[in-house]
Amino acid sequence: MLKIYNTLTGKKDVFEPLVPGTVRMYVCGVTVYDYCHIGHARSALVFDVVRRYLEYSGFRVEFAKNFTDVDDKIIKRANEQHVSCDTITATYIQAYHDDMRRLGVRPASIEPKATEHMADIVRLTETLIAKGLAYQVDGDVYFEVAKYGDYGRLSKRKMEDLQAGARVGVDERKRHPMDFALWKSAKPGEPAWPSPWGQGRPGWHIECSAMSIRHLGETFDIHGGGMDLIFPHHENEIAQSCGATGKEFARYWMHNGFVQINQEKMSKSLGNFFTIREIFEKSEWAEAETGEMLRYFLLATQYRGPLDFSDQALKEAKNAVNGFYDLFARLAETGGNASGDAGLNPAIERCTVAFQSAMDDDINTPVAIAALQGLRSDVNKLLDQGLSAKSRKQAREEFRSLGQCLALFQLDKWQFNRPKNVVPLAGTAKASARVMSAPLIMHSGGDEEEQRIQRLVEERCEAKKRKEFKRADEIRTELASQGITIEDKPDGTSRWKR
């Protein structure tokens, strides 16, 4: 039984979708005017994991994640770079997809754009005016907060409190300082669409209402996003949507915590952010491996809590992931008896029960990972006793199956410690220089290199057989200087890794 912490109720609610068997969820995506940072990565990954676990639990998931592609910041960026807004948004949508692919975040089933829903937005705005919840001033349309009774329900704020905190210098044409724009008249040179109120563009909040209603219906199950969206964005979405439809909007509201740097929120304005592509660029590991350690790092903390990002934390995550892939390497080997086979099913059963109950408890990924760590330990012990080929395969499959929920452990056995061969994407610090040297970097990780290492490893095994330990140690030292570690197996052969 899945429980989800619902911002709306302030507690963990039992999750039951409106339509049995199908979950409809909407997550606020990004405004496409710049590269994504780790904070965006966390949000995207967390909701990807929610979706994966719902699917694992047997639900069909209709998952919509939008792109905000009309916005002041986009217009500003386009003007700065003397290009069209379309160029900016196309660039960063592509960048978003690249980043998500490297992170292992699956595309949503629907990825709507604000610019493609102008008719829906205009219609929704008209409805709100017709219902007396919105008013027109010049070419602008505002939502009238005072006319909507439940305002503040999500963020637990009272209208009076908001009034007290409202900034001075608000638009005098607004009837209340908290009234917000549904439609903004266009200034010369800005992108604009026709409307009953003249040429203009939508306000920020209305697009999410229009797109979620369009793709998921007036009432749907889960709405997610970062904590910072609770107010005003999600509060306003609720007001608009419920105001227009008269029905319940999203039933469960999930909000992820921030990624921090030295206890402070990572944000553009503070300048203390790392972009996703920067992390991949700076990583000394190949793309797939960097993605894996990043995922492990991001999921090792429960999604609602704050998460401090640092090189050390990433290194620790890498070491932890190493333990799993060391086990997978053992599982991939042949030989051994079946003395431990009888213990495997009980161990898998224990792990699965623990894993599911952790995930059922508001997607508690750290506890779910602990369950997998438990299985890792159990399987290593059974492997010391001996596991048949069939059992080894079964064990590996179990990690793959449960790991699928966390987007973890899908890599093949030897891939984890490959050297770096990242081909940089645009927007990284040394993108152009690295592109030039990319073929060389990739060559160092190629088959030829692996064959050379393999030959040395074999030579060392021969030396060991002849008890020529001096020569064997020489080879090991030489390989170690290249970052390669050798592990001798009981049968006299060796495995190696970087």
Place this chain on the structure above:
RNA sequence: GGCGCCGUACCCAAGUGGUAAGGGAGCAGUCUGCAAAACUGCGAUGCAGCGGUUCGAACCCGCUCGGCGCCUCCA
């Protein structure tokens, strides 16, 4: 000013009324030609501090200290 969050071992991190999961790092041991990996053992009598409620509190209540977030764009 309003609303809210965080403070658990060297580090990361669960636990939210029944007597401190898990990981990383470290130390010791087993195994090994030596290593590595694996395995075994060690590690908070205590959960920022002080009071209170309770048979019992890291968990509930109050106060204090330290840090942060939202209220303006923000994952």
